[in-house]
Amino acid sequence: MSRGFRPLLLSTLVSLFASSAMAQQAPACGGDLATFLVGVKTEAVAKGVPADVVDRALAGAVIDQKVLSRDRAQGVFKQSFTEFSQRTVSKARLDIGAKKMKEYAAVFDRAEKEFGVPAAIITAFWALETDFGAVQGDFNTRNALVTLAHDCRRPEMFRPQLIAAIEMVQHGDLDPATTTGAWAGEIGQVQMLPEDIIAQGVDGDGDGHVKLKDSSPDAIMTAAKFIASLGFKAGEPWIQEVILPENLPWEKTGLQPGMTAGDWFALGVKPRDGNTAFPQLAASVVIPQGRHGVAFMTYPNFNIYLEWNQSFIYTTSAAYFATRLNGAPPYDGRNPEKGLSDDGMKALQTKLQGMGHDVGKIDGILGSGTRAALQKEQLRLGLPADGWATDAVLNAL
Template sequence: MRGAAILWALLIFLHTAGAATAQSAPCGGPFPDFVDGLKREAERRGLDPATVERFFANVRQDPDVIRADRRQGVFQLPFVEFSRRLISQNRIENGRRNAQRHAAVFDRIEREIGVPRGILLSFWAFETDYGAVQGDYNTRDALVTLSHDCRRPGLFRPQVFAAIELYAQGDLDPDGTTGAWAGEIGMVQMLPRDILEHGTDGDGDGRVSLKTSPPDALLSGAKMLESLGWRANEPWLQEITVPRGFDWALSGLEGTRPVSEWAALGVRGRNAPLGPGALQASVIAPQGRLGPIFLAYPNFNVLFEWNQSFVYVTTAAYFATRLEGAPIYDAGTPEPGLSGDRMKALQRKLAGMGHDVGGVDGILGAKTRIAVREVQARLGLPADGWPTPALLDRL
């Protein structure tokens, strides 16, 4: 689900913002006192006091939400293993069936917004298995619990007030609405504020029903992607090959250049021609130069606004290409990676050398990849950003 994925993996931005967040959004302390503070703030925001009281009447702190928030092991998996876990033949077949079943909705979205069906089907699959598994955590309790927890209150506190607004509009039942552990609701897992801003009635019944109406959920998800900067009718990810002797120091999401320049360097599409030459793009190798290699276009970066995990976004983007007809990637023979504990050891070592790794968490995030690439270049190794036991031993 998007909740489990997106909010386990807000690792980069939220780690650095944590201290300031804690000051700007009070957290912790006795739970009843904290709830009273939320009520006062809701009223200061102009929300009806009686509505606020009813919203919080039966609120409770949910320890299961905190336990779910602390689980991050799945994001320590390398790309090939992670993608093989998420992409099953059943998900592919169900994706194709849903593409046919809701063809009119997808046609409308592609015509009016320019978000391709593969992208929406991919997130629909990964977040809720096409609506089958939407989560059974009470949405209000989850949001209030995570607002009280001092790890990321600045992310969740505004969602509480958005949930109150949804309640006032008749679109959320404080005691009955359920979803993901991090407060997302519906088939494509949207937070309350996203629903307020982008929720769309796709089936024309006068309601926005993200839990039960695929047209509502898909159109709302597309509107959100559009607001995040999705560029209509442009590619997002493409499997490529690179020539022998390719300079891996040029790779990584920060190594952006026009497609025409990549072509001049010998980059080729593995299964189809490269995108328009003027488009900016980056060469990414999720498991190093010996594993799958992709060209990431500007729309790929937009997906990080939906979910901050590199391995999740790459897998979702790749799955979207599969649903649109691309063949299975060439897995290659990647070098062994690092376990969670050894990844933490590497991150500590890199941090001690002055690199910003975004936190010692055992997850190969964007900042750790950049630091690895810099160290590899300094040691005269192929700078593909993939940390191996050999690299850790060298350090």
């Protein structure tokens, strides 16, 4: 399931914020395409790519209007955790994932030994990104990156990716005419951008190349190295289903700092699997659909999911998927209160914004900003501050 553009990808953050100069000086964009490509060639050559390689990489490059259409029409993520996780963490995917883990056991063992990342973590991303390579995207990668770098919406994000793609041509790992992927330039079975492939790519099958489209060993090893680069700590948990007491201080829930797993255990939070072996680790309790729904404790390793994708529902589902591949049972969905409709969510966001809260865009999504604002108002009104948006909460406001 290719996601397309990944806003919180680590390399993007580096490209955007590593220096104030980069933030202030946007790269050239727009105008005549041929002139634009001359500038790209100059930059690539300055980075050490031979001129003839750049010419070959850019020969026949065109603006892809379908890429621009997809970029302009990015949908918003409005499914609940239950809806999304039950659809994506299916029995079929779990069965295929188990088979893949067995088929590539030697590769996964090597990945864990070298980078400390368990097979289940990699396999869950592999499944959610492309259904184990079955759905990798059909946009010409070179043209997609030319289009997005030329477009003046986010050239600072995509021009470096275009230069990296040209470097991949130099290495023999990308064919400018035939390599395809997601509309935003992500490539391969685990959908990575060219800069990350250049930085984190691993030749898993020993053929001298990093080809994430065709080689599952390359995809597995590269994903492991990339995940490790995001800060994954070997031997530590990432997410764990928990059972909550009725009198929990709900305002402490959510992805906020200040608590350890031991602090939560002392408040009566109980891991469903009984494992309390990491009381010293920083931990959050997240309740995607309020205090009557499923609950998880997240550990520092969960942060790598947030680096991979900014959607809380996606990341929680991916982390849960990995626990299932690791032997955990299906979560207890319990009986969450019905959430607000799209119009109701927008009305709630408008109300919270009018009360002085920063909820970001009025988009109908119960994102982190809206949840945090809602918790403050629930606490003020004497309601359980679980950050779950319902008709009752909206009416109380």
